[in-house]
Amino acid sequence: MSASGRTFYLTTPIYYVNATPHLGHAYTTIIADAMARYRRLAGDRVWFLTGTDEHGDKIAQAAAKAGVAPQAYADRIAAVFRATWDRLGITYDDFIRTTEPRHQGIVQQILQKLWDAGEIYFGKYGGQYCFGCERFYTDKEIIDGKCPDHQTPLTYIEEENYFFKMSKYQEWLLREIESRPDLIRPERYRNEILGFLREPLQDLSISRPKSRLSWGIPLPFDDRFVTYVWFDALINYVSALGEVSGERYRTFWPHVQHLIGKDILKPHGVYWPCMLKAAGLPIYRHLNVHGYWGLGGGKMSKSIGNVVEALALTEKYGNDAFRYFIMREMTFGLDANFSEEALVARFNADLANDLGNLASRATTLIANFAKGTIPAPGPLTAAEEEIGTMWARVRGEVDAAMEEFAFQRALGAIWEFIGLLNRYIDGQQPWTLAKDAAKRGRLDAVLYTLGEALRCLGIILAPFLPEAARRIRGALDQTGDPHLADCEWGRLVPGTRAEKVTPLFPRVEDKAAAGLAPVGSPPREAGSDALATMDEFARLDLRVAQVIAADAVPKSRKLVKLTVSLGAEQRTIVAGIAEHYAPADLVGKKIVIVANLEPATLMGVESQGMLLAGSGGGRLAVLTLDRDLPPGARVQ
Ligand code: ME8
Helix, strand or coil: CCCCCCEEEEEEEEEECCCCCCHHHHHHHHHHHHHHHHHHHCCCEEEEEEEEECCCHHHHHHHHHHCCCHHHHHHHHHHHHHHHHHHCCCCCCEEEECCCHHHHHHHHHHHHHHHHCCCEEEEEEEEEEECCCCEEECCCCCECCECCCCCCECEEEEEEEEEECHHHHHHHHHHHHHHCCCCEECHHHHHHHHHHCCCCCCCEECEEECCCCCCCCEECCEEEEEECHHHHHHCHHHHCCCCCCCHHHHHHHHHEEEEEEHHHHHHHHHHHHHHHHHCCCCCCCEEEEECCEEECCEECCCCCHHHHHHHHHHHHHCHHHHHHHHHHHCCCCCCEEECHHHHHHHHHHHHHHHHHHHHHHHHHHHHHHHCCECCCCCCCCHHHHHHHHHHHHHHHHHHHHHHCCCHHHHHHHHHHHHHHHHHHHHHHCHHHHCCCHHHHHHHHHHHHHHHHHHHHHHHHCCCCCHHHHHHHHHHCCCCCCCCHHHHCCCCCCCCCECCCCCCCCCCCCCCCCCCEEECCCCCCCCCCCCCCCHHHHHHCCEEEEEEEEEEECCCCCCCEEEEEECCCCEEEEEECCCCCCCHHHHCCCEEEEECCCCCEEECCEEECCEEEEEEECCEEEECECCCCCCCCCEEC
16 A cells, blocks of 8 residues: 555657657656656655657658568667666666557457457548658648648558548547547646547558568468557557556556647547557546647657757756756646747846755855754744745645646745745845854754755656756755655754755856867867967868768777768768767668868778767767758858
8 A cells, every 4th residue: 555545647649669769758768757756745646657659651661661571670769769868867667668568468459359349340542641640630631732730641541451440439439529528638638538529430541561561560360460659659558567367467556647749640649549448457547638839839750850959958947947947847748949048048037046946045044043953942923834835835826736737836836945945045044143142042943944845846856857856855854765755844844954955956057068170179168268369260161961881980989971962962970979879760861071181090091070069068979961952052
């Protein structure tokens, strides 16, 4: 039994392995992590699942492009996802891959069950198909003859396939959603699904002929076909819990909540509940849907390199700051815009000024005026009572907000409390109280209150800013795992040791701290060089180049040999980036090179130019284009 008596099972989407993780994936996974940590803090029994979606056209095509077998490709990218989540401190309990036997077995079991029950039939279907989405579009959904998601032309395909009798569940699903107002939330997404259900629901094609696509799970009753990727992928949420008769399934499935982005609302809001119903399994408790991040107003997609670079900001500003920014900036359910400037603004205002200063000021005051030991509080005044009362309110607000995945509201409430404390310090002026021995009791009341507020913050911030919260608790000698139940106001024991915290979030003064430099040149201190003239800059011939081939330079740990096209000519470029990029990942990229450098020979290979890359925080990133340009285009 858990301390709270509650059980909580949370899933993220399983991400496609056709590209490496980007900001959007990180957002979903980080907020899921914050939620899982919050529920654990509250004493719930928690299971937190993430993973990768590894079958289907998209993956087969990406593998073919990289010149490797789909499984090898999936292994590589799945490992990148895992490593990224580990680096971001994601506390997932399980990571499922759809190519694992434990998943494939359950998919086949469910298919067989549905086939035996007559829920699946063989039929013919012709329609407009999007290879990017791996699904057919109905006339109503098509915009200007194109896929509404990819804006690419659709292809008419006619083929025989197996169909799941989804239409028969339309009425049931409608009633289910109507009777459970918070089944799909926030409400705008519930309304969207209700909108879909106003139109007749089609049956779902759940197979693909192997002749067209072999990278999938074979149908157990006809091995000329593989399972449609969505039918395969959705089942991960069940298969990860093992057999339906098993302990883990029985413990967690009744409490399942999914977290997804709005792009995959329909499969989760329509297909999945119908599939579960047909298989005789209960449907989810809640489907929690978030909005989309955009960059500079544009739509974000995996093909845009800068999406990946946004993720690199975690290294530059730290995991906590990145977590804070994305949770605070985006109202759950709505779209938001990502920019480094906005991140830096929040970093300085909310983290460095509000929280960082509070922690430094409070612990310094306790160190200076109470020799680093929490004093017994003297008589309390209305000011201390206001803080205690507000704390109780904040806890309630955080709890209510977290029930609804409203991270921005939870953080807003905590920051109101932080604001009150900073004003309290200014108002009480403990440094003045310390000058008058008669005011010792007042001073002790203030110092105790500050210590107690920090102790409580060190607990409640743990899901959101794990590292900063740990440091706050450490400064107040609070060891062991934090528990929400311990942040009842007034539990701080006088006599507790307190030490000064070093600044939790030193202000960011120079947002261009990472700098950009051609690979191989010595690192520069930002702002340390003499100014360059326009003429000097104009002497550099910078060009867009497309990587045609990339190979490791034998016997070198660092060097990669690139063959690049400048449109009219090809060049060989040797670059010291092998520790940061697998050669295959560079092929096809459009990069920027300095085209008028004297050739240099490195490890016996002549390099006819130099590529541009940036580095910072132990990471290196090759410059790519934000928008397509032909090879050879001038960069100025
Ligand atoms: O759809 N803003 O995988 P996927 C916010 N394999 N979140 C974003 C985002 C953005 N711009 N872009 C992506 C798939 N996401 C399927 C899922 S589940 C059974 C199968 C996040 O790699 C968001 O969570 O395309 C979105 O739902 C998910 O990544 C899609 O990831």
